[in-house]
Amino acid sequence: MHELLTYALTVFLSFFAVMNPIANTPIFLGVVGDKTKEDKKHIAKKSTFTAFLIVVVFVIAGKYIFQLFGITIPAFKITGGVLLFYVGFEMLMSKKSKISTNQTEENSDSIAVSPLAIPILAGPGTIVTAMNQVTNAGYEKIAIVVVVFGVMIFLTYLAFVLSDRILEKLGGNLIAVIGKIMGLILAIIGTDMLMDGIKLSFNL
Template sequence: MMNEYLTFSLTVFLSFFAVMNPIANTPIFLGVVEGKSKKEIKHIAKKSTLTAFIIVVVFVIAGKYIFQLFGITIPAFKITGGVLLFYVGFEMLMSKKSKIHNNDTEESSDSIAISPLAIPILAGPGTIVTAMNQVTDAGYDKIAIVCIVFGVMILLTYLAFILSDRILEKLGANLIAVVGKIMGLILAIIGTDMLVAGVKLAFDL
């Protein structure tokens, strides 16, 4: 049982890491907070990550009820989610900024923290789909694991945002771009696997 939980936790972590990718998001964060003071940057990082955590946890816990409310079936969700994740991963692989992750508006610190950072960069459709995919047919134990793992991912993201200037300086834009491509490939594979699982469920294969 313990091995099963460890395997599940690792799978969830890698899925979240692929779709959120704190390292590749550091240049985006730096671009969004350009011209802000250190105090404002820390505030933006804290508010954006906390908001993203709350949004995703709500979807994880209430996911089944949301499905029932809108009459969404698990196969339909897996197929649509798989296509969406593949699309985001493919754009990352092709070195394009996904439209799902991109927002160029300039606003106040609080507005920036909510959008585009919390939504859709951190808690965008890809992250929500990834989270809900892990709990569509899971018990409360695995739901708790997903929430804890996402919490760890959010903490890592917060640290990456706070240290974004140092990370970019140490790793360089080229290495970060390579990491982004690798994460894009992994995300596309996860999307394909999710799509296949959805088709199998839909047609009872």
């Protein structure tokens, strides 16, 4: 039981570092523009639900996807580790998002799917993190990953709905600091994944 709780906490911290609901609130506000409160709520709901479905598909069918494309676990861990480290490094260096924020003319459903669901929420970093947690996991741990990701998606939905208040209360500077801390954690997770992949490759 203690092992499963530790595993669940590790998964939660990994997802939180990648997705970071608080740091994503300014991005959400920039994407939704001057839309009404109801539209913002609709966009928040659809984007988080779409992201949940995408990641759950990869969690459940990840092993079959590996088999289909002939991907080995060590190669996945090494590539995923490099990718997560790069994302974390960009966050530490305060790189601005390349997502265009001039989306006010698009309809709500279009904005919810892209860029919010993909690639902001269910981007490569999130998918890599999810699949890394279940590469050698049994059904029990796969269920934990799905549940924990569901919790993270719900927290993201709340952050999006309350984005105006969060930005007003915390301010841009504090959110930037939180983003840097999450970037450092993400870079460490990526390094650990890379080292694990190298160990598996050379049977160390």
